Amino acid sequence: KTKVLKIDINNLEKQKIEQGAEILKRGGTVAFPTETVYGLGANALDEKAISKIFKAKGRPQDNPLIVHIAEIEQLYDIVEEVPQRALDLIERFWPGPLTIIFKKNSKVPDRITGGLSTVAIRMPNHPIALKLIKEANLPIAAPSANTSGRPSPTDASHVIEDLTGKIDMIIDGGATGIGVESTVLDLSTEIPTILRPGGVTKEDLLTIFPKVEFDPALELKNKNIIPKSPGQKYRHYSPEAEMIIVTGEIHNMIEKINELTSEYQKEGKKVGIIATNQTKDKYNNENLIVVGDRRKLETISRNLFKTLREFDKIGVDIIIAEGVTEEGLGKAIMNRMNKAAGGRVIKIN
């Protein structure tokens, strides 16, 4: 029932894009690649189509969706106003991994926004996504194309794993690039506020604004603050195994991870370690995956969700992950790791 269509990003076959666009126009669901993660798309103006997304993902009804556009005119068509601060961002970061919160107009169904008066919008920087949206000539609602709660899909095989039989089409455009979702930014406050850290970093945003804040609810310690981005309150990105993060100076971190590994092994547990190029030879544990290079954070973000899924396949009982810096892209990486670990972090100095 789910059609899988391979498209070469260097040779976008018009007839294939049209097949996808046709399904979207008729109110169906199409998973497609973006530069961040795969999205599960449907016509954002069609309540029934949107319901299919929630159903296929098993997504909580109050968690609003991001609307994807391919041309700036589509933005003016669905929002109340476009403030100057948003225009400055758009000029610099669109198409790209930045989602901006706008006041919605009456064309946007409540089903998209979970009843909020605002709508999250982004223009993805991926040739297939852009072409598909243009061809459908519709704003496309698209959450990540995973089963709710599982790690986001960074390859068509992950979408196939989660959603086969539940959606109409999967466009396989190969692996995505950034690997973590877009940054969600709220401009309704005096100081622009990052609701979800992502591909566009705080440091990037500080080239446009004098000040930028993180939503205090991003700190898992602040359990009684209600996040402004409803999605942030759910357990997320979760591998089946338990996970624990160890952060700190590199040698201490390695020592601690080795210590934990032998403790868990004594309890009869199968341990998986998420390591990096710099540390991979320092552990003696069979199930070790190198997620990337500590000096190139984009390699870690690209491989993180895939690594979590790989440990599910191996079937480990516990994943011990090395933490990374909270600077730059590290903020988004640590946010996703924290959620996958349910906040279990060991900090050593």
Ligand code: TXA
């Ligand atoms: O990179 C991405 O953003 C991917 C690709 C497919 O574009 N999409 C994605 O969508 O991650 P999703 O649904 O998995 O995450 C949307 C996030 C959620 O945390 C949600 O709560 C937040 O955006 N959000 C959506 N509308 C919002 C609104 N009006 N106000 C605040 N947060 C909102």
Ligand code: MG
């Ligand atoms: Mg998601």
